[in-house]
Amino acid sequence: MAKRAGMEVAMAVAEAVGQCNIDMAAVYPITPQSHIAEHLSELIADGKVDAEFVTVESEHSAMSAVIGASGTGARVYTATSSQGLMLMHELLPIASAMRLPIVMGIANRAVSGPLNILNDHSDIMPQRDSGWISIFVENGQEAIDLSIQAFKIAEHKDVLLPVCINIDGFQLTHMVEPVEFPEQELVDKFLPPREPYATLHPGKPVTMGAFAMSDYYPEMMKAKNEAIKNSKKTILAVWEEWAKIFGRAYKPVETYKAEGAEILLLTMGSMGETAEVAIDELRAQGKSVGLVKLRLWRPFPFEELKEAVKEAKKLIVIDRAVSFGGPGGPVFSEIKSALYHEEARPMICNYIIGLGGRDVAVTDFTGMITRVLREDSKKIADTCEFWGVRER
Amino acid sequence: MTKKKGPDTWQEITTGCVVFQPGSASEYHTGSWRAQRPVWNNQKCIKCGICYIFCPEGCIQQSEDGFFQANMDYCKGCGICAHECWPRAIAMTEEG
Ligand code: SF4
Ligand code: SF4
Numbered sequence: 001m002a003k004r005a006g007m008e009v010a011m012a013v014a015e016a017v018g019q020c021n022i023d024m025a026a027v028y029p030i031t032p033q034s035h036i037a038e039h040l041s042e043l044i045a046d047g048k049v050d051a052e053f054v055t056v057e058s059e060h061s062a063m064s065a066v067i068g069a070s071g072t073g074a075r076v077y078t079a080t081s082s083q084g085l086m087l088m089h090e091l092l093p094i095a096s097a098m099r100l101p102i103v104m105g106i107a108n109r110a111v112s113g114p115l116n117i118l119n120d121h122s123d124i125m126p127q128r129d130s131g132w133i134s135i136f137v138e139n140g141q142e143a144i145d146l147s148i149q150a151f152k153i154a155e156h157k158d159v160l161l162p163v164c165i166n167i168d169g170f171q172l173t174h175m176v177e178p179v180e181f182p183e184q185e186l187v188d189k190f191l192p193p194r195e196p197y198a199t200l201h202p203g204k205p206v207t208m209g210a211f212a213m214s215d216y217y218p219e220m221m222k223a224k225n226e227a228i229k230n231s232k233k234t235i236l237a238v239w240e241e242w243a244k245i246f247g248r249a250y251k252p253v254e255t256y257k258a259e260g261a262e263i264l265l266l267t268m269g270s271m272g273e274t275a276e277v278a279i280d281e282l283r284a285q286g287k288s289v290g291l292v293k294l295r296l297w298r299p300f301p302f303e304e305l306k307e308a309v310k311e312a313k314k315l316i317v318i319d320r321a322v323s324f325g326g327p328g329g330p331v332f333s334e335i336k337s338a339l340y341h342e343e344a345r346p347m348i349c350n351y352i353i354g355l356g357g358r359d360v361a362v363t364d365f366t367g368m369i370t371r372v373l374r375e376d377s378k379k380i381a382d383t384c385e386f387w388g389v390r391e392r
Numbered sequence: 393m394t395k396k397k398g399p400d401t402w403q404e405i406t407t408g409c410v411v412f413q414p415g416s417a418s419e420y421h422t423g424s425w426r427a428q429r430p431v432w433n434n435q436k437c438i439k440c441g442i443c444y445i446f447c448p449e450g451c452i453q454q455s456e457d458g459f460f461q462a463n464m465d466y467c468k469g470c471g472i473c474a475h476e477c478w479p480r481a482i483a484m485t486e487e488g
Contacts (some may be wrong), residue, residue, distance in 0.1 A: 099408030160407055198410045205413035219402035220409055226402070 009140040010173040018097035023074035026065035032169035033107035059084035073196035076250035079105035096131030101154035102162040109169040117359020121320040166268040167244040252301035261290030278365035309346040315346040329382035349383035426469030436481035443473035
C-alpha cells in the first residue's frame with residue numbers, strides 16, 4: 001500500500017530519494033535545502049537506505065563527488081540551493097558534457113547580494129545553459145514524484161543527462177503537506193538498477209572527460225544539444241508510464257481553466273497553486289482568464305507552449321528572477337522568443353514578483369489580471385514591471 | 393595539426409565523448425604545437441635528471457650514455473626543461 005503521511009516537503013524528498021535504490025549521495029547542507037541533507041544522511045546512517053553518504057566540505061566537492069561516482073556507474077544524488085548552486089556552476093556543464101546521470105534537488109533561493117535566504121528563482125536561472133534537464137514542481141507530492149522519475153529520465157539510454165528538480169525554498173521545502181509515498185515494490189519495478197553506458201573500472205579502462213580542441217569541440221556541443229532536445233520524448237514516455245502505474249499525470253506545460261481564455265497567466269513552481277485561486281476568483285466574476293504552468297524548463301517545450309497559449313489575446317508571464325539590463329525576466333524572454341514566428345500570438349507582458357522571498361498573494365495575481373484586462377494591448381506589450389516594488 | 397583517425401561528424405562522436413581505446417592519447421602529437429625546440433649541450437649537462445622530471449609532457453628520455461633527449465613527436469616546446477636546467481645545458485631555438 002502506498003504510504004500516506006503529513007511531512008515536511010524537504011524530508012519527504014529525502015524519503016523519496018531513499019526509495020530509489022541510490023548507491024551514493026554527496027550533499028553539502030545549505031538553507032533551505034538542509035533538511036534534505038540531514039534526513040537523507042539520517043536514513044543512510046540508520047541503515048534504512050543502503051548507500052554511501054559522502055560528507056564533503058563544499059558544494060563544489062559535492063558535485064565533483066557525484067560526477068566521479070556516476071562515472072563508476074553508481075546511482076547518485078545531490079541537493080543544493082542558491083550560493084551552493086553557484087559554487088557548483090563550474091561543474092554543471094562538465095557533468096552534462098560527460099553525459100553522466102545525476103539527480104539534484106534544488107531548494108530554490110535568492111542569490112546574494114544582499115544576503116538573503118528566502119525563495120526566488122535567481123539561483124537556477126544562471127544555470128539554464130549548462131545542459132541539465134530542469135524541471136519545476138508545484139507541491140510536495142510533485143516533489144516526491146519528480147525526484148523518483150528524475151532517476152529514470154537521467155539514466156535512460158536515450159537521455160544520459162543530469163536532471164535537476166526545482167523545489168521552491170521554504171514555500172515548499174519547509175511546508176508540512178499531506179503526501180503519498182509510492183509503494184516500494186512499484187518503485188522498484190518502475191526504476192530498475194542503472195545500466196551504465198560506460199564505467200570507470202581498472203579492468204576495462206576508458207577515458208571520460210577527454211580533451212577536445214577546436215577540431216572536435218563544436219561537434220560535441222551539437223551532440224549535447226541534440227541529446228537534451230531529444231530527451232523530451234523519454235520524459236513524456238516516463239510521465240506516461242508513471243500515470244499508468246501511480247495515477248498521477250505530468251505534462252511539460254500544465255494548464256488550469258486555460259481553454260478559450262482571453263487572458264492567460266503563466267507561472268513556474270509553487271506560485272501555480274496561488275495563481276489557481278486567483279483564476280477561480282476571476283472566473284467566478286465571469287472573467288475569461290486561465291493559467292499556464294511551465295513545468296519543463298529544459299528542454300524547453302516549444303510545441304506544448306504554443307498549443308497552450310495560441311487562443312489567448314494577452315499573456316502575463318510571471319518571473320521570479322531578473323535578467324539585469326536584459327529584456328525583463330528570463331522566462332519572459334524565452335516565451336517571447338518562442339512565439340516570435342507564430343502568426344496568432346498573444347500580447348505578452350511581464351511582471352517580476354516574489355524576489356528574495358517577498359510574499360506572492362492571490363491579490364497580486366488578481367491585481368495584475370485586472371489591470372491587463374483594463375489596459376489596451378499596445379500599452380501592455382511594453383510592460384516589464386517589478387510588481388509591488390515600493391516607489392516614490 | 394596531426395592527422396586525426398577519430399570521428400568525423402557529430403553523430404559519430406561517442407556519448408559523452410568517452411574514449412574506449414586505452415592509451416589513445418599517444419596518437420595525439422603535441423609536437424605539432426611547437427614553436428621552439430630544446431637543444432641539449434651535453435658538455436654542460438651534469439646528468440641530474442631535472443629536465444626529465446619537470447617536462448610536463450613526459451617526453452624526455454635518458455639515453456644509454458646517461459644524457460637526456462626529448463621525443464619531438466610530443467615535445468610541445470614549452471621551455472620548462474631549459475628554464476629548470478641550472479647549468480644552462482638546454483637552449484630553446486626557433487623552429488625553422
Ligand atoms: S620544451 Fe617542454 S615539452 Fe619539450 S622537452 Fe622541454 S619541457 Fe618537455
Ligand atoms: S636538467 Fe640540465 S643538467 Fe640536468 S640532466 Fe637535464 S640537461 Fe642535464
